[in-house]
Amino acid sequence: MENAGKISHLVIVGGGTAGWMSAAFFSKVFTPQQMKITLVESADIGTVGVGEATIPPITFFNQVVGVDERRMLTSTQGTYKLGIEFVGWGDPGDAYIHPFGNYGPPMDGVSFHAFWLRARKLGYQADLSEFSLSCVAAKAGKFDWRTEDPRDPRSAMAHAYHFDASLYAKLLREVAEGRGVKRVERTIKGVNLDGLDGAIASLALDDGETLAGDFFIDCTGFRGLLIGDALGVGYDDWSEFLPANRAIAVPTTRYEDPIPYTRATADTAGWRWRIPLQHRTGNGYVYVSDFISDDQAADDLLAALAAEHPGNKVLADPRFLRFTTGRRKKSRFKNCAAIGLSSGFLEPLESTSIHLIQHGLIKLAGSFPLAKIDAPVADLYSQMMGEEMEQIRDFLIYHYHANRRVGQPLWDRMRHMTIPDSLKLKMELFRTRGATIFPNQTIFQEPNWLAIMIGQGGMPEGHDPLANLMDERVMAERLRHVRMACRQAAAQMPTHASILERVSTPDPMKGTVDA
CATH class of the missing domain: 3.50.50.60 (FAD/NAD(P)-binding domain)
Structure with a gap:
């Protein structure tokens, strides 16, 4: 400088x-x-x-400022994060994971998911999540670090933290x-x-x-x-697009081994978060005050926590936050x-x-x-x-706009809202050809958009026509190989809980946390 x-x-x-x-x-x-x-x-x-909760670039920031991963996790009671599970954002009760990292590798220069889309139209049943090692590992409560060897399925992974x-x-x-x-x-x-x-x-x-x-x-x-x-x-007020303007935060006891992902559960007037730490669990409710009072939101959150598990004991009074989305x-x-x-x-x-x-x-x-x-x-x-x-605004709007929670006032409003032209273009590209490579992508790139658009928007009408050039039997074999590689790699991973135990050990074994 x-x-x-x-x-x-x-x-x-x-x-x-x-x-x-x-x-x-x-x-x-x-x-x-x-x-x-x-x-x-x-x-x-x-x-x-x-x-x-964080997203993968935090690993780079910690390296830049000189904080190694083990010190950070032990100092902050942190856990690993392989993605975010969204519950009830499509149809009530549905769930999908937005995993960090990539799905299968490109084939013949064409995005992997184009072949998956083609195969689905031919009757292939495997879910897209089965081709993301981060997703398969997260669901199994497993964790491992990304490798640089492109032959290793872990090279497609990425992670962040809860702390x-x-x-x-x-x-x-x-x-x-x-x-x-x-x-x-x-x-x-x-x-x-x-x-x-x-x-x-x-x-x-x-x-x-x-x-x-x-x-x-x-x-x-x-x-x-x-x-x-x-x-x-x-200040530019973006409440027109992102109307949530309140949040409640409540810590609860840890009653199970921390899962390696954040959970976001859609609710009547917004959504609830669950963030697992080593010593406790962070919970909250983000909501729109037009559709629920502060008192009712607090009651609903506490009731949901009580229903989740008998060991989910509240550690402090609800803390309220008011905000206006925008910049x-x-x-x-x-x-x-x-x-x-x-x-x-x-x-x-x-x-x-x-x-x-x-x-x-x-x-x-x-x-x-x-x-x-x-x-x-x-x-x-x-x-x-x-x-x-x-x-980021467009990415967040899509979660709300693509909901299928019919008959609930907030969600009906969000589904029929006017959206920015930049998001309209993205949705049209996905609908017509399954494309999720968009202009000005920095933090949220092809696999991120793909996860939420498949997770909530369903199947597009088309796919990249270049995927049709591969022989069908060759395509099926390559899909099978990637799917099995993810399954086998996840099976061999240590549990997230055992990794956290290793992190907190004064003299950790070789191979470790300086990712």
Whole structure:
């Protein structure tokens, strides 16, 4: 980062997951001699802390900031995650898994699922999930790490984690402070702007002191103290497309070995999450307040938890959260970048909140300002973050829009809603030819869209015609081989519970957790 120029003091405002991810990341990018980094947070201001599930890019982030997997899992009571199970999002009672990683490998340069679609039209019965090792392993309660050998079925796998977000922030704080980040525990009473260029000059603290900086990262959550209150950047409300605006979080006891996937169960006014940790289970209800009161939502969640298992004991009172789905009109303005909830929120359905933090940090490092105000790259950054959030928005909308919960007001409304043109195009490409390669794919790519579109949307009318060029008997044999390879590989895997036991052992056996 030799071009940092006039930026010599980076101020991070707010702690929590976003703040300490930012501190750990930039303390790795810069040495203390290159950049002074200060994080200011108040013990009086709580953090949201409901995001405990992640998606595979988190493994890369941990490597970048220098946190090995074993340390992270033991410090955060974490478990492994191979995907997300969606219950009742198609017809009530139906379930499918959105697995991480790929389905079978391309054949003759054509996407694997095109051959599966062709075979289904010829009467082939095997479900698509049988060709995803992550899916087969998740259902069996197994886990193993991805390999680099393309001949090994595990090369198609990917994984993420469930963890206690507050413990993850604590771990990253230790990492950041160990690299010289200074923490200031103060409440911010005001933001002072430069009278000449309108940039942030300093923060007014509750002890009467001021904290000056060159560039500021806003990690103040939904409030957006810097980007919104001080700099006046507005907010694009996406409630029209994603109307959920409330959530309740409730921890319960662990009553079984943690499963290696998140569960999202559709309910009358939204959906319920279940996130298994080593020491407890995270539960919650994301809902639309137009269709249910807060009290009723809490009653419904507690009733569902009680019905789930006699050992499912509530550990704390329900915690309520209010939000508006959408994003900042600009994620970066003047000498400020919004990271985390201050830049927007798209609800936790596909565990993307922590991903958007790390994506924002990586893009910020790649476009770090050459001076206090660097408008061209600030606009570029805002454009990149906007496109990422719009892609995630479309992915989330599809879950709601493709439901078949007929006769339930929320779900009827979502099924008949007007959707963005970008999603219409994706749905038409899938309907006509089974295509799930779309423009601007970054985080959610072909196998991700394929999982939810087959899981909820059913079979498309057509498939890639190039799949018809393969001899039918050859195609059937290759499908059989991939299916059997997934089944056999999963059978040989250790259980998820045994892997977690190995992780927590002081001197783990060889082969291990530094994935």
